[in-house]
Amino acid sequence: xxxxxxxxxxxxxxxxxxxxxxxxxxxxxxxxxxxxxxxxxxxxxxxxxxxxxxxxxxxxxxxxxxxxxxxxxxxxxxxxxxxxxxxxxxxxxxxxxxxxxxxxxxxxxxxxxxxxxxxxxxxxxxxxxxxxxxxxxxxxxxxxxxxxxxxxxxxxxxxxxxxxxxxxxxxxxxxxxxxxxxxxxxxxxxxxxxxxxxxxxxxxxxxxxxxxxxxxxxxxxxxxxxxxxxxxxxxxxxxxxxxxxxxxxxxxxxxxxxxxxxxxxxxxxxxxxxxxxxxxxxxxxxxxxxxxxxxxxxxxxxxxxxxxxxxxxxxxxxxxxxxxxxxxxxxxxxxxxxxxxxxxxxxxxxxxxxxxxxxxxxxxxxxxxxxxxxxxxxxxxxxxxxxxxxxx
Amino acid sequence: xxxxxxxxxxxxxxxxxxxxxxxxxxxxxxxxxxxxxxxxxxxxxxxxxxxxxxxxxxxxxxxxxxxxxxxxxxxxxxxxxxxxxxxxxxxxxxxxxxxxxxxxxxxxxxxxxxxxxxxxxxxxxxxxxxxxxxxxxxxxxxxxxxxxxxxxxxxxxxxxxxxxxxxxxxxxxxxxxxxxxxxxxxxxxxxxxxxxxxxxxxxxxxxxxxxxxxxxxxxxxxxxxxxxxxxxxxxxxxxxxxxxxxxxxxxxxxxxxxxxxxxxxxxxxxxxxxxxxxxxxxxxxxxxxxxxxxxxxxxxxxxxxxxxxxxxxxxxxxxxxxxxxxxxxxxxxxxxxxxxxxxxxxxxxxxxxxxxxxxxxxxxxxxxxxxxxxxxxxxxxxxxxxxxxxxx
Numbered sequence: 016x017x018x019x020x021x022x023x024x025x026x027x028x029x030x031x032x033x034x035x036x037x038x039x040x041x042x043x044x045x046x047x048x049x050x051x052x053x054x055x056x057x058x059x060x061x062x063x064x065x066x067x068x069x070x071x072x073x074x075x076x077x078x079x080x081x082x083x084x085x086x087x088x089x090x091x092x093x094x095x096x097x098x099x100x101x102x103x104x105x106x107x108x109x110x111x112x113x114x115x116x117x118x119x120x121x122x123x124x125x126x127x128x129x130x131x132x133x134x135x136x137x138x139x140x141x142x143x144x145x146x147x148x149x150x151x152x153x154x155x156x157x158x159x160x161x162x163x164x165x166x167x168x169x170x171x172x173x174x175x176x177x178x179x180x181x182x183x184x185x186x187x188x189x190x191x192x193x194x195x196x197x198x199x200x201x202x203x204x205x206x207x208x209x210x211x212x213x214x215x216x217x218x219x220x221x222x223x224x225x226x227x228x229x230x231x232x233x234x235x236x237x238x239x240x241x242x243x244x245x246x247x248x249x250x251x252x253x254x255x256x257x258x259x260x261x262x263x264x265x266x267x268x269x270x271x272x273x274x275x276x277x278x279x280x281x282x283x284x285x286x287x288x289x290x291x292x293x294x295x296x297x298x299x300x301x302x303x304x305x306x307x308x309x310x311x312x313x314x315x316x317x318x319x320x321x322x323x324x325x326x327x328x329x330x331x332x333x334x335x336x337x338x339x340x341x342x343x344x345x346x347x348x349x350x351x352x353x354x355x356x357x358x359x360x361x362x363x364x365x366x367x368x369x370x371x372x373x374x375x376x377x378x379x380x381x382x383x384x385x386x387x388x389x390x391x392x393x394x395x396x397x398x399x400x401x402x403x404x405x406x407x
Numbered sequence: 408x409x410x411x412x413x414x415x416x417x418x419x420x421x422x423x424x425x426x427x428x429x430x431x432x433x434x435x436x437x438x439x440x441x442x443x444x445x446x447x448x449x450x451x452x453x454x455x456x457x458x459x460x461x462x463x464x465x466x467x468x469x470x471x472x473x474x475x476x477x478x479x480x481x482x483x484x485x486x487x488x489x490x491x492x493x494x495x496x497x498x499x500x501x502x503x504x505x506x507x508x509x510x511x512x513x514x515x516x517x518x519x520x521x522x523x524x525x526x527x528x529x530x531x532x533x534x535x536x537x538x539x540x541x542x543x544x545x546x547x548x549x550x551x552x553x554x555x556x557x558x559x560x561x562x563x564x565x566x567x568x569x570x571x572x573x574x575x576x577x578x579x580x581x582x583x584x585x586x587x588x589x590x591x592x593x594x595x596x597x598x599x600x601x602x603x604x605x606x607x608x609x610x611x612x613x614x615x616x617x618x619x620x621x622x623x624x625x626x627x628x629x630x631x632x633x634x635x636x637x638x639x640x641x642x643x644x645x646x647x648x649x650x651x652x653x654x655x656x657x658x659x660x661x662x663x664x665x666x667x668x669x670x671x672x673x674x675x676x677x678x679x680x681x682x683x684x685x686x687x688x689x690x691x692x693x694x695x696x697x698x699x700x701x702x703x704x705x706x707x708x709x710x711x712x713x714x715x716x717x718x719x720x721x722x723x724x725x726x727x728x729x730x731x732x733x734x735x736x737x738x739x740x741x742x743x744x745x746x747x748x749x750x751x752x753x754x755x756x757x758x759x760x761x762x763x764x765x766x767x768x769x770x771x772x773x774x775x776x777x778x779x780x781x782x783x784x785x786x787x788x789x790x791x792x793x794x795x796x797x798x799x
Contacts, residue, residue, distance in 0.1 A: 022438070025438065025439035026438040026446075026645075029436070034433050037433055038430050038433060047414075047418035047615070049417070050726070050728060051717065051718075052726040052728075053410070054726050055418075055726075085476075085616070085644060086645055087645075089477070089632050092634070117633075117635055118632075118635070118644075121633035121634055122633055217645070222647070222649055223439070223647060223648055224477070224617075224645065224646055224650055225647065240477075241514055241516075242483065242514075243480065243510070251480045251509065251510055252478045252481060252510075252616075253478055253609070253616065254615060255477060255647065257429075257616070257650075258647065258650065259616075336442060336443075
């Protein structure tokens with residue numbers, strides 16, 4: 016029985032074209048792109064081509080504004096810590112939201128220990144931050160605003176363009192963690208008015224462990240990884256050449272196929288929303304359906320544990336997640352769902368399904384059958400459910 | 408005409424076995440190793456196997472002491488900045504040497520801006536630091552000593568074991584940048600008494616953009632990349648799974664073949680030292696021949712520019728370097744060579760040759776012929792050389 020991957024947010028498969036170009040890179044014995052001899056130049060040219068594709072993907076004016084990193088987490092740490100430390104003489108206040116990824120939360124926590132003050136804004140029950148709240152939070156000490164483009168657990172998209180306009184008007188640097196959006200939905204750094212944008216490669220079917228940071232020309236920021244003069248002096252260290260080449264190819268194809276992919280993904284989303292009620296009752300959809308990614312839904316199943324559902328689905332060959340893969344092992348309820356106002360029990364009853372261009376309606380049908388059976392089994396064992404049934 | 412790579416220090420070719428396992432990893436559609444379903448577990452198992460090989464390579468007691476990074480530069484930044492910031496309550500003094508890689512120099516420069524005081528020790532004319540100088544430099548504020556294992560431009564090996572014993576006795580954390588040593592010569596973290604050890608994968612024929620940091624159990628250190636709970640909570644970010652698998656295989660083979668490789672590399676070193684004088688005169692060997700790596704020589708050719716020699720050799724299909732690839736584009740003379748007491752002119756006349764298990768005596772013969780011709784051409788055009796010849 017083939018495995019059905021409804022956990023694309025954790026890992027999307029490599030495109031055949033990405034596999035092919037990475038295998039070619041492995042077999043090409045590329046040299047160090049910083050070396051000045053012929054062998055080095057061949058590697059440098061391939062990195063330049065990848066950088067140009069990534070530039071186009073996010074709408075940057077200049078390829079030099081793209082820094083290749085080891086992934087979204089490095090990009091976020093670089094953006095937040097680097098911008099904060101480089102602008103400390105101007106102020107020590109940073110604005111963010113309550114639903115950011117741990118990379119943002121932990122970077123800001125580290126800065127709090129260095130004398131920075133962080134204002135973390137709430138989201139409404141639909142999971143969105145109010146741009147007016149951002150405007151009101153800005154003080155003359157504010158040097159950075161960091162708001163994620165879309166949430167990695169719910170897929171809800173934030174009003175980044177509106178917040179960007181506020182940041183621009185108030186002359187405050189604006190970073191957006193767009194790791195879960197770039198390559199899935201159109202993201203344009205100029206339209207959004209962002210100065211810093213973090214993204215990864217795997218969301219658009221490139222390899223893990225490689226990502227990018229857009230740094231608008233003129234932005235004051237320190238490097239996070241200091242050493243050599245690579246990446247236009249913004250990130251030291253010999254490049255992950257094979258990964259960068261893979262990411263470049265994935266970006267090139269994402270640009271070309273974004274519309275068609277979006278339609279396919281959205282059709283599957285509508286299919287799930289339409290048919291899920293035929294299989295299950297008593298659940299909450301935690302994704303804001305007016306503003307969200309086309310490829311992810313966050314669902315709380317009442318009276319049971321999401322983790323138990325995940326494990327039973329796994330037994331049936333269907334991979335889903337319960338929260339961010341980065342938070343695996345933590346027993347705490349999702350801070351994202353608690354911020355939406357969910358009860359602890361509902362937050363613990365959550366599964367996240369995220370699909371890709373490789374999924375079909377038949378996959379969803381298998382998921383429906385499996386989750387119907389799993390939830391029935393778990394609810395039959397659930398004292399919470401028994402109490403509820405007896406009382407209703 | 409095939410290219411002869413005498414610039415292994417910048418880039419070593421991937422082993423056939425490393426290529427094969429990376430290609431297999433690419434074709435295996437591995438999932439996110441942090442995901443708890445079956446697909447994630449398969450990826451996690453492959454990372455565990457790689458970590459075990461790397462643990463053995465550096466002699467760590469526990470595989471959890473190995474953190475996979477995006478390469479030597481990240482490892483060094485993590486070790487130095489992370490240890491300094493985490494131990495700031497104990498003191499603000501750090502000891503290093505004048506010949507470190509830019510990753511160390513720039514990390515320490517950043518810390519200087521944060522209130523840390525750095526003592527940078529000189530080396531003698533053979534390129535080695537005196538352990539007694541380290542002992543004398545330790546104060547009650549000293550929290551970290553960072554000394555490279557071998558130098559990336561000369562290959563000269565430092566008395567790390569002796570310095571490690573001093574650090575242990577004085578209860579100061581000891582980091583060694585062993586990027587150019589690990590996988591080439593035996594390195595054992597217990598024998599050396601290091602608490603932190605940085606290394607990369609390409610020096611032992613693994614991919615670029617992946618490396619490791621050994622963190623001795625109990626060492627107080629902050630993460631550099633913060634976010635998820637990956638790498639036993641020491642480095643957030645989804646892993647570069649393909650790179651880690653490649654590095655693990657390269658480590659496994661390096662352990663098995665280290666002695667045989669060392670003999671081959673040393674034979675080539677002796678061959679160069681024996682025959683170089685037949686082709687050229689008026690040069691300096693800047694590598695300490697009593698304490699050095701078996702695969703690199705640093706040679707200053709009098710009266711000419713190393714960069715011109717490099718470019719002429721490149722025209723003949725022989726790749727060499729003039730200094731660290733990480734410093735490409737900088738016009739300044741090597742700080743390493745200036746620290747050895749070389750004149751500016753001699754430092755600028757330097758080439759670095761570094762060979763590998765794929766090189767032969769015939770490669771060296773072609774190098775000899777090419778450099779003899781190149782140096783003759785360049786000296787014939789050199790006013791310095793003409794003055795010298797007229798005066799002698």
